[in-house]
Amino acid sequence: MLKCDFKRTILTIILVLCTASLTFGYTARPYYGAMLEPLDTVYNGAGADFDGFNNYVNVMDAGEHPSVYMAYWGLHDLRADATLQEIEYFNQLNNEYLIVELGLYIVGMEDEIAAGLWDKEIENLCDALEQLGHPVLMMIGYESNYSGNNYEPNAYKQAFIRITNAVRARNLEVATVWSIIPAHPSQYMPYYPGDEYVDWWSINFYNNWAITNTYTSIFLADAHSRSKPVIIGESAPADNNTTNGQSSWDGWFIPYFLKIGMSPAIKGFCYVN
Numbered sequence: 001m002l003k004c005d006f007k008r009t010i011l012t013i014i015l016v017l018c019t020a021s022l023t024f025g026y027t028a029r030p031y032y033g034a035m036l037e038p039l040d041t042v043y044n045g046a047g048a049d050f051d052g053f054n055n056y057v058n059v060m061d062a063g064e065h066p067s068v069y070m071a072y073w074g075l076h077d078l079r080a081d082a083t084l085q086e087i088e089y090f091n092q093l094n095n096e097y098l099i100v101e102l103g104l105y106i107v108g109m110e111d112e113i114a115a116g117l118w119d120k121e122i123e124n125l126c127d128a129l130e131q132l133g134h135p136v137l138m139m140i141g142y143e144s145n146y147s148g149n150n151y152e153p154n155a156y157k158q159a160f161i162r163i164t165n166a167v168r169a170r171n172l173e174v175a176t177v178w179s180i181i182p183a184h185p186s187q188y189m190p191y192y193p194g195d196e197y198v199d200w201w202s203i204n205f206y207n208n209w210a211i212t213n214t215y216t217s218i219f220l221a222d223a224h225s226r227s228k229p230v231i232i233g234e235s236a237p238a239d240n241n242t243t244n245g246q247s248s249w250d251g252w253f254i255p256y257f258l259k260i261g262m263s264p265a266i267k268g269f270c271y272v273n
Contacts, residue, residue: 026261032227035175035199036099036135042260043068043231043268045101050086052273062094068137069098070234070270073128074105075113075121080128087134099135101233101270103142103179106159107149110141114158122163126170135173137268139202139233140164142179144191153190160193175199179233182210185218195226201265202233208240211255224265231268232260 029040046056047070057065069090071083087098104125112118129136140160144151164176179202180188192198201223205211223230237252244251260266 027264029267030224030264032229034227034229036137036173037175037200037229037267042266043099045070045099045231045268045270046273047071047101047270048234048272053086053090056271056273057090057094065094065096066271067096067099068101068268068270070101070103070272072103072105073125075109075118075125077105078125078128080131084132084134097134099137100132101137101139101177101231103139103233104163106141107151110151110155110159113162114155116162119162119166122166125163126166126172129167129172129174130170135175137175137177137200137231138167139177139179142202142233143181143204144178145180145183145188151191156191157193161197164193164197177202177231177233179204180219182213182216182219184215185222188219195228198228200267201228201230203230205232205235205256205259206238208252208255211252211259216259220263220265228265229267230263230265231270232266233270234272235269236272 029038029042031037031039044064044066045068046053046066053066053069069087071079071086073079073083083100087100091097106113109118113122129138140163141149141151141156143149144156160176160178167174167176176198177200178192178198180191181204201219203210203216203219210216220230235256237248240248240251242248260269
């Protein structure tokens with residue numbers, strides 16, 4: 001169970017989405033029973049670093065603050081001390097206990113991880129997660145289908161499974177997250193480790209196409225059919241930015257919140273400030 005109360009943040013997201021529903025409609029959230037899944041609401045998260053999160057928080061009223069903090073680690077660069085210091089700062093400042101959305105970098109290591117050559121580092125990762133002491137949504141090898149990562153699908157899946165098994169063996173408060181970038185299913189399903197090893201699905205929205213294309217709708221429908229909650233792991237109006245007033249709002253933010261409002265599988269979003 002979560003060690004914290006997210007009522008204020010969740011209330012704000014309900015109000016935002018219900019306000020949007022006056023124009024667009026809103027689909028109720030089902031509960032799939034996944035690790036760290038909110039019952040019938042949507043997590044609000046931000047990052048992707050301390051300054052980005054801090055600036056995001058500072059333009060909001062207290063009831064609007066995010067409940068998810070974005071962080072990135074590597075098996076060779078575990079940042080538990082720094083991440084804990086950062087999230088405890090906000091805990092002390094606002095009395096708000098944060099979930100961490102953790103992107104775990106494994107590029108170029110998937111073969112060796114699958115073969116057991118990084119088992120000691122994986123145990124160190126589990127130690128660091130235990131030290132962190134906060135619930136974690138862990139995106140193992142985020143953007144699994146991104147061509148720049150050059151993951152070999154079978155090795156990637158075996159690496160994901162090996163890390164998942166180690167985390168679960170320690171009974172940590174960590175949900176495993178499978179992350180993709182929008183594409184045709186034939187370009188991401190070969191990387192899927194399997195329902196039994198994945199708690200959440202994740203997709204990134206950096207432009208309008210990512211939000212509105214048919215493949216994203218297929219991804220969300222498939223997640224729903226498999227009873228997997230979805231978090232928008234990374235998102236920002238890269239093509240529209242935030243400086244053009246109404247055109248920025250109309251070009252990205254309206255489609256973004258419309259997609260969230262109408263997609264029952266989406267149970268969280270993280271905004272890269």
